[in-house]
Amino acid sequence: MSIALTGPKLGRMRAALWFTTLLLSTLCADVSAAADVLRIGNGPEPETLDPHRVEGVSAGNIVRDLFEGLTAVGDDGSAIPAAARSWEVSDDGRVYRFHLRDDLRWSNGDTVVAADFVFGLQRSVTPDTGSSFARMFEPVRNAAAIIDGRLPAHRLGVQAVDARTLQVTLDAPTPALPGMLAHPSAFPVHRASLSAHGSGFARPGRLVSNGAYRLAGWVVQSHVELERNPHYRAAAAIPWVRYLVTEDIHAELQRFRAGELDITYEIPPLQAARIRREYPGALRIAPYLGVYYYGLNLTRAPFAGKPALRQALSMVIDRQVLADKVLHGLALPAWSFVPPGMHALEAPRPDWQDWTPTRRQAEALRLYRQAGYGDERPLEVEIRYNTHESHRRVATVVAAMWRQALGVRTRLVNEEFKVFLHKRRLRRETQAFRAAWMADFNDPMSFLGILHSEHGKNDSGWVDAGFDAALMRAAATAEPAVRANLLAAAERRILDDVPVIPLYFYVSKHLVAPRVRGWRDNPLDYHYSKDLALDRAPGDR
Structure with a gap:
């Protein structure tokens, strides 16, 4: 028996067929793209991507991919060179000199200079910025007076000696200073973007960053998408990073099991024993x-x-x-x-x-x-x-x-x-x-x-x-x-x-998929996506 399809019925069937084809092609595209996308469960919605206003762990994870400080955190939790290739300290421990790398660029191609780091630190301790971490920099000369509103920000004991040299003067010896400068509150910000957009500078289409990645998109209560920064000094192995909101830890685990996540924010304690049996090679627990x-x-x-x-x-x-x-x-x-x-x-x-x-x-x-x-x-x-x-x-x-x-x-x-x-x-x-x-x-x-x-x-x-x-x-x-x-x-x-x-x-307690290479546990639980790579599944091209 044959059925003739004409008029509205044919139109509805064509629309349904078109939608099904589009849906399948989208799903196939997502699966194919997953070979080049690092998918990270990231807990709650980030409160901001302004490095000087970041408070939560989830926002900090993203900001450390977008921006780069003078230093970063090594495997043992100590400070290692990042934007600064080296530094030295005076005999009395009160003056640090940081020497920037020669090939630093913002994500729009502008050159990163020492004055950008000076501005970032000044902004961080300025009361109007509202940084919750401003007091961390009190050892820097005049920081306390600036935080209290008694001195202007330009009096901070930080200066650009030249385009590639930054000097920090302290009130007292602070051996922890290099480690402190790996924190987002010490990151530079792109001054022209901040001037043009004000407090809205850290949004998609506006944010100019100096890290290995740049901001590609942000869907509230869903995900933040990063793409490789073409101007970063050493191209990241992974071209795309997707940070997903995963407040429901049970749903996060299910997404990992389904292959939709490469790294989880954490694991449900109630399922710890089962996870240890099910994923002995993927479960990473560390101090x-x-x-x-x-x-x-x-x-x-x-x-x-x-x-x-x-x-x-x-x-x-x-x-x-x-x-x-x-x-x-x-x-x-x-x-x-x-x-x-x-x-x-x-x-x-x-x-x-x-x-x-x-x-x-x-x-x-x-x-x-x-x-x-x-x-x-x-x-x-x-x-x-x-x-x-x-x-x-x-x-x-x-x-x-x-x-x-x-x-x-x-x-x-x-x-x-x-x-x-x-x-x-x-x-x-x-x-x-x-x-x-x-x-x-x-x-x-x-x-x-x-x-x-x-x-x-x-x-x-x-x-x-x-x-x-x-x-x-x-x-x-x-x-x-x-x-x-x-x-x-x-x-x-x-x-x-x-x-x-x-x-x-x-x-720290994460599930890390076998295809992720380069993961190293550290006591601060800092993980930079630029240091990771992805194995391709058979058939990926």
Whole structure:
């Protein structure tokens, strides 16, 4: 039997056939293109690609591909040459000279010069920029006064000696300076683009960068697309990099299993054992200089002026259970704020760490009652966190520990990442809140500095004159032993006053597809796409 197709029916069939053909050709194109595209799961939506305003890990990952600092991070976490081919330091440790490579270009072909790095550092410490990392550069001459608005940015102790030489003058010896300059807040920006577009300069079609890649596209809540920068001094092996938003870690794992991702942002702790069996060669777990903690808002009730309450809540949290049971061995218990191995001397730890559970709980209950709470008047508190399965699980277990040991009534509040950051930092609409910190450079100051009373990341609003003074003295001394003692004393004040509750130290945990070559674990978990390559599947051309 034959059927004649005429009029509207034929039109609809032709349209359906055209759509099917287009869909198949698109899918085939995507599969073919995947041979030249590195697909990276990147967690939450990046908040910005302005290097001086970047805050989150996901944005930092992208910005390190787009831009290049004077230095980069090597396999052991130390500073290695990047835009600067070499540097030297004066005998007194207060003056650094960086020598730029001869073949540096912006993604539009303009020459990169020392003055671009000078401008980048000046912009980073200018109050109007709003960089959360400005205080990191306080060792640079006049930086503190500029950050406080007492001096103009051009007074910063950084100067272009000539087009290829940059000099940094410090108030005190700072051995960590080369590592600090690998951070996005020290990156240069293209001055003409910033002048033309203002705060919108870091968008597709406008962003001019100096790294191995340039910005090709950005689809909000989907992905950021990078393409190889034709003007970079050494062409990257991979022509395209796609950073995908993967806030749902279970969905991310499914995409990896389906071959849609080459690198995951992390792995679901609940599936750790299965993943170890399923992907023994692809799973990469390594030490990572990062701490997961709960910040406590000290600017309002219930935590303002209540160190005993804060200590009680910290004491009854079983960190070992969090690391072993909730995170399935993908973390280390955190009894201090600075990760192990970073202090030159033995790291401080709370006196009650080695107490029996019974003794610890009894003391916590005493402190809880001393703070004015008990069975008749239980503490009611919220834990706020950005949407993520692991954050929810940790909050649920901590709330259960607080309830069982002290009778605390806890409300859990989850929010989209940008909303969470806004309420936590700008409006301080929090009580207890999830937070994390990853080292910007391999030194205890990278962690302790964020709790300085004037640091942009001090979301607890903690003010402790003794702590601030210890950090300032540590920054001003050239004697390693004296500096180490001062930093240890500063951390002891954190443990005693409890503006934050450290919960666990991170390990990096990624799935890396077999076709990715060049991956190397490092303690800062920095991975530059330009250092990677892709094996082609049979039949790829």
